[in-house]
């Protein structure tokens with residue numbers, strides 16, 4: 132039995148998780164504490180890196196204390212430490228990586244510098260058990276929108292497609308601003324969309340033409356189309372039907388994401404789709420993914436919302452997979468890599 | 479008393495092991511690299527290596543001393559979170575020390591003459607503070623254009639300068655450019671409970687609230 136400490140600080144959440152790896156390879160979540168600086172970014176309409184980094188420094192040790200209190204274990208019970216070393220915001224990553232190195236030294240335990248995106252996939256194994264190989268993963272959040280082929284969490288993640296401009300979550304934030312809804316845009320747009328008509332406005336589906344990259348995404352054109360549509364109504368002195376705009380925008384996002392994911396799974400002969408990342412909490416995305424996966428005979432796995440957004444438990448889970456696979460730990464001179472490629476699961 | 483000293487508020491990555499007996503700090507080992515981009519990468523290995531050279535282990539450490547700036551944000555945080563996490567992991571107190579005070583305490587000759595200490599704040603500014611003949615800081619740490627500090631030299635009564643060699647204040651240069659482990663320990667107040675480990679940023683984050691929404695339609 133092994134206890135893994137996970138540390139996450141790639142964006143605006145300071146996450147500390149504790150996971151127990153059983154002798155049968157099963158994972159048990161012991162603690163998942165997150166301190167978020169999201170409210171401090173609200174008035175800027177997006178994450179301010181320096182504000183996030185300051186918040187990480189303040190929150191790191193208190194969040195760590197809360198996690199050990201919740202788990203009811205001592206620091207000395209930890210057997211290994213996993214920390215996000217990329218991709219993410221450079222200054223934010225540095226706080227978590229520096230802290231993780233210090234804890235690894237203080238406790239005399241091995242340290243794994245690990246990939247944030249692989250962590251999002253590992254989050255699902257905390258809830259639904261081991262992943263079949265291969266699995267297709269759709270990661271959608273404010274920072275990333277990617278389709279990944281997963282042949283194993285300890286090695287073997289390949290990018291199938293990704294956004295060529297904005298992340299899906301970014302498009303939500305920008306459209307929310309256009310509609311006068313608060314930041315972050317995901318929850319308020321989802322709420323408004325449930326009251327609106329998703330077929331009211333035909334917004335464009337990016338990169339879905341016959342010559343477009345099959346598995347890449349683009350949300351920039353959609354965001355601009357929404358803004359133009361709203362501006363035209365405003366110019367004509369008409370009231371903007373916020374609920375219908377939200378529903379039609381959300382439908383366009385969910386349509387493209389699920390259509391491409393299901394097509395990729397079908398073409399690659401993959402029977403399982405994991406959807407994770409902050410946008411995976413979106414009600415329409417889940418609904419449409421369930422519908423289309425069922426029709427295509429694909430098993431759909433979506434972790435609960437709390438595990439979809441950035442947290443330390445997912446990094447601990449990824450660390451547990453690496454420990455179980457006997458992967459070599461990182462060295463103490465590891466550094467954060469804001470552009471860490473998804474194929475590099477640990478450094 | 480065995481003290482681990484850490485500072486990342488200047489371009490130097492500073493780590494040292496200091497023995498404190500009868501109030502006199504004695505350096506056992508130090509590892510210092512001047513590389514403003516390597517704080518996150520090098521600090522922990524430096525601590526490990528300094529301990530190895532000193533022939534001590536982390537479990538023997540009684541307290542930590544950490545420079546809290548002022549300093550450029552990203553580098554400064556590497557040292558502060560390292561010290562905070564080590565303190566938590568080892569269950570040992572972490573004593574904050576103003577980095578400028580640590581440089582001042584490395585200047586020989588106290589009591590001596592009033593001193594100005596400056597470090598590089600980038601963006602054509604310096605962090606600075608003034609010290610009296612007994613080595614006591616007489617101004618709050620501040621961030622200012624160096625020419626403005628130079629204009630105040632007479633009023634402050636300082637007659638020598640230590641720290642970063644990035645501006646000619648017309649004063650004799652004494653003391654080190656970066657804090658040393660000995661200076662950090664000498665400047666820290668290790669009696670009683672440690673004060674809060676709060677960074678001296680002295681600047682607000684660069685962040686602009688968006689103005690009215692930009693139109694995307696032409697005209």
Ligand SMILES: [Zn+2]
Nearest residue numbers: 251272274441
């Ligand atoms: Zn994420």
